[in-house]
Amino acid sequence: MGIDCLLISTNQVVTPYPVYPLGIAHLAGAMEEAGHKTVHYDILANGGIEGLKSVLTSSHPMLVGLSIRNLDTVDSTSKETYISEVIDIMTLVRHYSSAPVVLGGPAFSILPDELLSLLDADYGIVGEGELLLPWLAGCIESGDPPAKKIFRSNPAKNPWSPVQYDRKIADYYLAWGGMLNVQTKRGCPYTCGYCSYPSLEGRRYRFQDPEAVAHNVMRAVRDFGADYIFFTDSVFNDPKGHYLKVAEALIRAGNTTPWCAFFRPQGFEKDTLMLLKRSGLSAMELGTDAGCDQTLAGLHKGFAFDDVKHANDLAHSLAIPCAHFIIFGGPDEDRGTLAEGIQNLESLNGSVAFAFAGIRILPGTAIFERAIAEGIITRDQPMREPVYYFSPKIEEQELNKQLRKAWAGRFDRIFPASVMEDRIKHLHNHGHVGPMWDFLVRKRRK
Template identity: 45%
Template sequence: MSSVFMISTNTNVEPYPVYPIGMSVIAGALTQAGHRVFQYDMLAHGESLSALREKIAAFAPDYVGISIRNVDNVDSFTSHMNGYLEKVREIVTVAKEFGVPILAGGAGFSLLPEEILNFIKADYGVVGEGERKMVRLISCLEQGQEPDRIFGPEKGIPGNEIPAPLWSSELLDYYMAESGVVSVQTKRGCEHCCSYCTYPYLEGRKMRLRNVKSVGDEIEKLCGCGATDFFFTDSVFNDKAGHYLQVAEEIVRRGLDIRWCGFFQPASIEPDELDLLKRSGMNAVEVGTDATTDTTMRGLNKGFNYEEVTAFNDLLVSRKIPCAHFVIFGGPDETMETVREGITNMNALKNCAVFAFSGVRLHKGTPLFKRAIKEGLVSSEQPLLEPFYYFSPHLDKDEMNRVITEGFHGRRDRLFPPDEGQQRINIMKKFGFRGIMWDRLIRFND
């Protein structure tokens, strides 16, 4: 069997540092297959290339695995790669000094595999879920075979076979100290059809649900390591089948004293179900509202309307649960009229935060990319390594940005442009606050 040196390349700390569970899941699969694995995190080790070089030399691996979580920060105000992939290329350059194959993967890599592989100059790439493919790829190389340069997507792993990460105690200690939040995934796949989203491509359109007991075991194990605050990283936590309620019941049954947050769709939740979620530790909700009017929700194929957003927000407010809406202006069918209507709508939502973005980051294979081609905004060969943002042809984006800025002026809980929110979070960090932190922007009426 071989030795594999795994590197998490993500050094982004906005809005807070995130434990590299993707790398740890692959590390677990490789370990189970009999390989010797070392997990190295660039952020936790101070982004030092010299320290990386020393660690690789000491481990003497047969292979180096590169995990790429982000390609850019999806902020059109900084319309380039933000140095993300340049840093990855520097890491690959160091790893190449040791003369071993470099294997790249991760959610970010899977969005643009060929372009990224050529840019960072790694040897092989894995698209999509990598637990089994990484094991197969290394097996091929061990046997002297010449595998495809890029292992493409395939049928997803069944839910009851999705493994838990091989948690690193060293990295857990670092991230609990830095952010206070540990991420857990309870399912893969997305049953929704938002026109811009890459989740269906990365994880499939069918929800694959992890065994609830396995999820409970993982959370309980992490609690034993000192974790108290969790974020459920599922594409959407409140799935239609109600698996999320089973997870909440398992947390309550085990008597786990935790706080947690997750991504929600503004769907109907019964009051008793919300009470269950609160008992299980839900202390905040992030909502994929995405658009701000019925017109633009239809343009993004959101599957709900603004009335449902308001009802969902009001329900959370009634239980004093902090809620943050993430919205994008400038998407399909946006006009200056809908921009102004959207600002009014967002400002009317009570006791919540709103994070607003300008323009929709395009990715090939999505319905929005195909629409952009039809509207003459891009060609089918448009390179997307450098971010390209969709803006409705019915508006001027500079005027739109000005109107949004003016519309949210003076609201501490309305954050635009995106770096405005990060500046406020950074201030809270300096005062020693940890966790999601945006919940501190919200005040409930007694």
């Protein structure tokens, strides 16, 4: 029973480094639980388009899934778009297979109607696929394919399935930085103005059992050889403290592998950070997002710069490197806030700061509505080609000039963020593991 399904991860982006296609690892587990047989083909790891051609001619899947991760760089200083690569893959699939094609993945979920029509696919699943993909496979197996094309997952009902990493694919990604990724929860209840994560994952937390998280980490290390773990949660430190239970479970499991995650710079105490460090915390990526209280409020961040400073100083006192990601040029940015932001960031000792200019406008966010209200975009405008929101109170050129000038020659204040790409590649090439920005801080400390 069950059908053969080919799941293709179409992502070919290798900056800041190649990332294991975790979504398909979850889906492969869900499909197996439902009795379907899945082959995972990864364009980067399994031999590119040529390799896909031979998989399509030698196998006869009854359903083909395309996972679409990235639309573009979301960086106004290096605007590269990625969907044309998916069009090439789709053309190949249609040429060599008559199986229905279903689209999914974060990029698809952000622009489902636009991408379904552009790629002329049969189906699309918006959001998580653990429940809906096996259901669709079941419909196809029973000869009753649905007439409707787009299905939306209900986060509250989506189950956690066993994660199935693929050994050959894992080997490829591990060669670039030694990292595998694990998720401990889904959803984000915050309402930061530019952010698509809550609409992708839902606005309520759904937690993975801490023991299961620790098990996944230990398996990634023991069975696949991961030297570093990246927790892909939208925000690792939730106010309910699930992340502390994860840390305790990692300690109980005897984890010694370093890990990193995205943190919200709020609500940290020394004991908390010490516990995280004992569980393997090696570096923190902080969603600081703005440089002063006025622009933090403009992005609806819900914390103040003092909170950022507090989190940074605590981490610094425990020798945990921090990276702050800052979007300059968002709502309420002007010359004054830019200068204040640059100055405030100087006070964040032992940290790296990456600056971005302007906000990539994505549907489902507050900035999307604001951009419509301000006449920057129209509601029915195709959003595949990136459009950036810039505060009307400061010119884009002026902003870029000031940032370049302020951070010229700095190793730890980085603008544009893309200048790090070659350095990361070089360090990974030389066998260093992890996200690599932390290397800058550690090197300086020695």
